Amino acid sequence: MPELPEVENTRRGLEQVVLGKTIQTIDVFWENLIVFEDSIEGWIQRLVGQTIQSVGRRGKYLVFQLNNDLLVSHLRMEGKYFYFPEQTIPEEKEKHTHLIFHFTDGSQLHYHDVRKFGRFELIQKGYAPLFFQQKKIGPEPTAEAFDINSFTASLIQSKRAIKTYLLSQVPVAGLGNIYVDEVLWMSHIHPESRADILTIEQISLLHQSIIDIMERATALGGSTIRTYRNTLGEQGRYQDELQVYGKQGTPCPKCGTLIEKMKVHGRGTHYCPQCQNKVGEA
DNA sequence: TTTAATGTTCATGA
């Protein structure tokens, strides 16, 4: 589940169930999910006894604030959380549950990830800004944080295809393969247009489309394209508003031309060959 | 059987 709207809704769900919970122990069934320097046992011991003070988010990363550390969780393609109060804990864990947080009140938080691509990283409190700076995560796509002048300055430094550059998280955080296609369609920009030759008008429209679409998708609970569910098991509703993602062969809502699908940067890319004019070469 | 799937990260070579 992956892009910012889905991660934000996961965060909101987690916030409702795990705040104030103290970690009693953790079962790790797939060690590769954990980024650790020493041993898994040491990693677990460092977390035991700590209480979840808040659940934050930066881009597509979840940040659990504990007493002494920050636990950073990235869901990658298929990561999900499921919470079970004491009386509802299943006899047997699901096949793809790879991590179980046992809390002192008897409840559990299960991390489920079919493809095992997700990652957990423990960092010291106060190191979040440095952590995200090293990952080159751009500003949040909100009206307050996403400055159009900085965005423009970033774009003119890249000769890459605009879709590729947006997926890098550098110019702005949180866009993935679904929303990047939506945003470019909304802005009438061809996915392979070079980032550095977009016009002021195009950048302005793109900037606003990113803010609007991310806000709208988040408000609707994200998009359930394949398997996304929030922590409460609910689907998103934004998939009903997708205009081009997965719509190849159907008429463009703006001009009626059939939506096409191509590969850009190895990713399936949906666009309208009529509305989205290619500028320069990518 | 083959391919593609909401994501990042690393190696290699231009």
Place this chain on the structure above:
DNA sequence: TTCATGAACATTAA
């Protein structure tokens, strides 16, 4: 340095 490409990670479903 920068970027493109491909592979890796691992599993499922069409």
